[in-house]
Amino acid sequence: GIQVEQSPPDLILQEGANSTLRCNFSDSVNNLQWFHQNPWGQLINLFYIPSGTKQNGRLSATTVATERYSLLYISSSQTTDSGVYFCAVVSSRRDSNYQLIWGAGTKLIIKP
C-alpha cells in the first residue's frame, strides 16, 4: 500500500522562528490533509491540499503531486503551535475505501 513519510520526526524551536515540515508519499493520491494534534489529543484540520498551495494566517502548505511531496510552513512560531503535525493521504486506488493513511508525525516544541 501507499507509504507516507514525514520529516523531521522532532523539531525544537524558539518562539518566533520559522519551520518547514515535509511529507513524502509513495503513490498518487486523491486527498492530502495536514493536521495538528494538540497536547489534549484533538486533531485540528489545517489544510486539505491534494495539489497546489494554500495559506491560512501564519501557516501555508504546498503539495507537488507529480513529485509526491507536500510541505507545511509555519512562520513566526508561537508556543501554541506545539504539538504533533500529521500528514495523511488517500490513495487514488479505487479500492482505497477512502481510508486516510497517516505519516508518523513531526513533534514540534516551541520554547518561549
Place this chain on the structure above:
Amino acid sequence: EAQVTQNPRYLITVTGKKLTVTCSQNMNHEYMSWYRQDPGLGLRQIYYSMNVEVTDKGDVPEGYKVSRKEKRNFPLILESPSPNQTSLYFCASKPGRANTGELFFGEGSRLTVL
C-alpha cells in the same frame, strides 16, 4: 456550526461492560468512518460507511460493531470491551461518495478499559 460531535469525550470502564461511543455530524455527509490512535501504531481505520445502511470493515474491526441507520449518526459499539481497546478514538465524515473530498474529524474520545 459545521461539526462532528463525539460522546463521551472521556470514559473509564471495566472489561465486558458494553458501551457505545456516539458520533453525529450536521453537514449532511454521506461518508463516515472510525479510527483509533495508539502510540507507535498511529491512526488506523476501524469501520467506514459510504451511506445509510452501508458499512464495511477497515483495518482493525475486531471487537467493534457499527450501525448507520440515519445519515447523521454513526455509533461505535464495543459489545464486550477488553483492555486492548484502550485507545483514543476519532470519528470522521466527508461529503459525497466519490474518492475525493476533505475529511472532517471529531474531537476524539479517550477510552480506558480496566
